[in-house]
Amino acid sequence: MQESQVQPVVLKLDPGSKVTGMALVREEQTEAGPVHHALHLAHLEHRGVQVHAAMGQRARYRRRRRSANLRYRSPRFLNRRRSKGWLPPSLRSRVGNVVNWAKRYQKWIPLTRIEIEQVKFDLHLLQNPEVSGVEYQRGDLFGWEVRSYLLEKFGRRCVYCGEANLPFELDHVQPRSRGGSDRVANLVLSCHDCNSKKGNQTVAEFGHPEIEAVAKAPLRDAAAVNATRFALVEALRSLGLSIGTWSGGRTRWNRDRFGIGKDHALDALCVGQIAGVDAGYGCMIRIIAQGRGRYGRTLVNASGFPRGYLLRQKRVKGFATGDLVRAEVPDHLKTRGIHRGRVAVRATGSFRVGTVDGINAKYCHLLQRADGYSFVVVEAGTQNTAPRPRAGTPVSSPRREEPESPQAEI
Ligand SMILES: [Zn+2]
Structure with a gap:
């Protein structure tokens, strides 16, 4: 020891x-x-x-x-402040x-x-790819950070057709074959179909000149944090x-x-x-x-009128609504058998356990308090x-x- x-x-x-x-x-x-x-x-x-x-x-x-x-009460000052x-x-x-x-x-x-x-995504890593360490040299982590960033930036949609819920590909604004870089400012999110249709064109040639400015927009902190x-x-x-x-x-x-x-x-x-x-x-x-239950004690119907009132005290005979209980009801009663579930308490001591109503508190055993x-x-x-x-x-x-x-x- x-x-x-x-x-x-x-x-x-x-x-x-x-x-x-x-x-x-x-x-x-x-x-x-x-x-x-x-x-x-x-x-x-x-x-x-x-x-x-x-x-x-x-x-x-x-x-x-x-x-x-309170129609005739004068309006309050707008002096409420959030902490x-x-x-x-x-x-x-x-x-x-x-x-x-x-x-x-x-x-x-x-x-x-x-x-x-x-x-x-790691904004610092995206902005300073040259200072990041070994993992970036291997390229993988950086690629995943770029993907996470682009997913947020373009709202998880293809920039060309607007489709969501597809596997996305990284697409270059200025194609790599025509001197485009791999920097995030040159990358957009595209679905497979649009990406292959676009082929070797720039976004402007593909008919979406507005995307160029969106892609060039600087990285924003707000999207990450x-x-x-x-x-x-x-x-x-x-x-x-x-x-x-x-x-x-x-x-x-x-x-x-x-x-x-x-x-x-x-x-x-x-x-x-x-x-x-x-x-x-x-x-x-x-x-x-x-x-943990509700603060309001009035139950209302669909039109908002009072239908009934909840108990002021939460505990009845040691049980509170939401406690997990096991009830063993003797055979001579209508609710006979073993019931297990969350309890709903009533002031009379006649509880509902699970879906079975009318079980006396004396037959209930606490399994777990509602926490x-x-x-x-x-x-x-x-x-x-x-x-x-x-x-x-x-x-x-x-x-x-x-x-x-x-x-x-x-
Ligand atoms: Zn698309």
Whole structure:
């Protein structure tokens, strides 16, 4: 025990608008460089869309209230200011989700550092190709940075026909055969058909003279730096771990040369300066942000009129709506059998467990407290299109089976 060492673990993150890929890895030092072995892969699914919808709903209620009841009140001064670093609530929830999970991981395992994909492409590398090191000499990393940059610059569309969702090619404004360079100012994004049709012509000869100016436009910082990712890195600094920030071009390059499939968690695994990856057992956990209930206590019908009121207190007989419970109901009752799922509580003590209504609190046993997240285990790399399980809905099919203790997975 005296000589035992704690295995250092690195948390790697690939932040996305709907899903953030997370990977916990063990780092092995080899002659070629560090090789990352996945210990845990996870998809953290955000609820930005739900937050946005809920805030919009609240704004509409308030607007109606002000126009209906307060028509004669004088307008307020425009003295409301947003604090520095303010983010819209939907984006703040994303940052909060990731920081929350980084804190949980830090509590459970010996995290030594965090590596995160902060920018889409490395602007410094693109602007100063001559100062970049060995990797650029080989050309590969630079090529992937250029591709990432062009994808952002041209909005993932062919510049000639405007088609999206195609495999793109790099096309030269001034063809190479006629003295055109490989610099980014001479490159555009094109689909295969347009590229072969254009052949040896310049963009002007091909009938798109306007593209020349677009391609020459200088690199912009704004396209690379995303406000949410920036805020996320700042928020993660509060954990006191060292943070490595990397570009999306490097992630793509790693994914390509290691032959790793496209997946949020595997992307997270490929973030950073590494010589190899090992994706592990292929098991992954979906962590789905569910929220923690609502602040408003009035339920309304489709026209916005009150339909009923929620309880003031959250707990009833030790249970709160959203807790995962197992109910064993004796045979002489109508709801007989064993039921497992999220509970919806009522003041009377007669609960709904999953879809089964009218189960008394005394038959319920707590499996997991609602902590704002639900969990689903899936195979890595499989396309998972299963709908988000709603809080309070049953968990019946094996695919949506939830582990009784999420900690056991980590
Ligand atoms: Zn095209």
